[in-house]
Amino acid sequence: MTKLSVNINKVATLRNARGGDVPNVVKVALDCESFGAEGITVHPRPDERHIKRADVYALKPLLKTEFNIEGYPAPEFIDLVLKVKPHQVTLVPDSPAQITSNSGWDTKQHFDFLSEVLDAFNHAGVRTSVFVSAEAEMIEYAAKAGADRVELYTEPYATDYEKSPEAAVAPFVEAAKIARNLGLGINAGHDLSLVNLNFLYKNIPWLDEVSIGHALISDALYLGLEKTIQEYKNCLR
Template sequence: MTKLSVNVNKIATLRNSRGGNVPNLLKVAADIESFGGQGITIHPRPDERHIRYQDARDLKKIVTTEFNIEGNPNQKFIDLVLEVNPTQVTLVPDAVDAITSNAGWDTRKHADFLTEVIATFRAKGIRTSIFVDPDTKMVEGAAKTGTDRIELYTESFAEEFAKGNKLAITPFVKAAKTASKFGVGINAGHDLNLDNIKFFKENIPNLLEVSIGHALISESLYLGLDNVINMYLNRLK
């Protein structure tokens, strides 16, 4: 079964919009786990507009499933990850002013940098994943860095699937097969939702984990968090 890691950035955004501690990020994370969620993902950004660096430290103390920290590996981020020592770190090439992740790494252009950063994290026993577009050349480049996994950037699939274009899955299948050929694990995320997740899961071989935040939290506003978690789990069986 593919694991579901829930990105709680949107909970932090809601909390920060009023100040104080409502909703309580730690309680939400614990509830997600109690409802069956198999991991917690956060993506702190330099301006801390949603997840704060202290949130990473606090969550480490209470997360009992997998803890995944995403972000652009600048020195502040690297230092945080090494301090917190999560289960997994996902490297994302975000610009400082990016609203959300919008591209995967050029793993050939940044090969030396990624190789060095990944070696640093792996020496601490932290599983590594590189955010990549569904491009076999980028997957091959990722494999050469020594990363444990890739995370397929799925926005293009989600947009086309919503239009009825199921062939949009094709490059993702090819990318996944390439990753498997090199012994690299496969994660996926970005704009996956209740409408497209089952089709994606059924077509991507060896899919280990999906990280879902914006869609899941939005759907939960209508359907209830406990219900939505289990709806995802059923689709991922």
């Protein structure tokens, strides 16, 4: 079964736009769980423009499903993850100024750095995932560096889906096969939606997890959060 992890960054963005605690990030996360989500993802950035460090600490003891913290492994991020010890940490190559993730790691170029960081998390008992493009070499070096999983960066799939779903998904199927043959778990995320998720799942049914935030929270404005989560889970059947 492919798990649905809901990224709640956009909920925190809405809260921060007004100040105060509405909407309440912890309540939304717990509601996502009660509505059927199998995980919660957060991406705390250095400027705390959406998820704050305090949110991460508040969520950890209350969540009943899988907790995934993603981010660039700067010293303060590494310190946060080692203190909180979520179920999974996802390493992304974002600079602090980026609006959102827009590329995977060059795992060959950054092999030594990633190896050191992954080793620290693995020794702490935190499952590790590295955000990569659908390229064989990048996946292979992620495995060599010690990652437990890779998260396939799916924006190219989402962009090309409307033109040709078959052509769009083909490189991701091959990448997922390579990852599986290397013994890696496989996650996927970025620009996945109710439009394109089911086709990806049907072609890569051995995905461990999809992490979805922007599209899911946007859909919830029209459908409501509970119905939206059920619609996304239906895409994974």
